[in-house]
Amino acid sequence: MLDRLDRWAAGLTSLAALIGTLGLIAEVVVILADVVGRYFGAPLSGAQDVSTMAMVILVFGGMALCDRQGGHIAVDLFEGAMPVWMRHAGDVISALLGAAIFAGIAWTMWESAQLSKMLNLATNIIQLPKVWFQYAVIVFSLIAAFGMGLRAVTLMFGGMRRHRIEDAL
Template structure:
């Protein structure tokens, strides 16, 4: 295993751990509201808002590691129908297209987040939080997604098999 492979796997493990933490915070926020309702106490003002924020963070933090582990949606219905040489080229084509999508997504999310940082609005939620702190994870997650897409393309060019469950 190369240094690049070890570095990408370490980066992905860290992002999975951070996404899992965001999911735990989201679970706590929703669960405490459910318990409050069961006890006849009015729900918190912050629970649903915090869960929404953490969903955004969990999504962007998990985007790259999901690609690396083969957990994104894959269309392989026609894979066996392609002729042999074309079938062997399809993972490379798919990896390059995924990289192009990742770069495009990064560009759009970067622009959106830049505009948010420039205007500094509040999130349209009950709890007053600056929208930039919710959206700040977007470019970070997209960079890791693009790095994973490039790593995947490199692995496909080297002829390595993809992770189980993905194409």
Template sequence: MARIIRWLGRINDGVALLAGFGLLACVVLILAEIVARRFGAPLGGTDEISGYVMAGVTSWGISYALTERAHVRIDLLRVQGGPRFRAGMDCLAMLSMAGVALITAWHGWGVLDKTLGTGARANTALETPLWIPQAIWWAGWSWFAFSAVVLSIGAVVLMLKGRFDSVETIVGTETAT
């Protein structure tokens, strides 16, 4: 299980780099738009494209935050308990996150499937086929759901084995206990 979690972390490191490059490309596009406006020749569509990039980067980036244990969690009660209690709270938090991710990915597929069926396009000058940004967004949520399920399974297995410190290592918070 530890090997799978390390593998997941390495993949999410790569995902974070790609997301960073996507943001950087978006910044370059916006800067080009600003310069082009100065010369009276705006590029157009940068607001639409940057919105799509932000949605894609966010949906993919949450998986990196997950493996880095960077998601915000209110742990007022968690820190009051012993190792078994903290591990139980960590498993509950991960299972909840996996559930939300799975539900979002499931419903996201419904939206994407409908778009694919209708061939919907954005009501903008670019007339972007909406399946493109929706597919990127949905794939990010699906990857997040997969990552959350893998970490949840790992955490529950470790908890059942009584390895409470290991649970904290893979899904715990950074709070000093």
């Protein structure tokens, strides 16, 4: 059962990361076009709006992948002096706390999206509707929360501790 959920989480994480990658590509193309346009005296209209919204997609789209690969910042000054059970408990608690934080982000963004929808809020220059980007943050945050919650459950039932990126170096 957990293996099936993990495969599903991996697929959702990959999809979110792919969309985040598209946000990165859009960001680079828009900034490049704007810089070249400014050099020739014709800056790209709305570049600030597009790059801001692309950054939202980039950051939140990659968050679940960052967690899945153990890429979040970890300060482990005292970890070597702790017993194994305490390190394990810390891993479970941090996963649960992360899941709660991202669920909270999704919830507050949902409330903000309802306001944006009601007031028809848009970006300043080219009037991109903000609500669609807020919906994207909700989905990406829920994917990250799901992955972190699944990691906590896996750790609680004797699953392996995921290696951090620096452990692999």
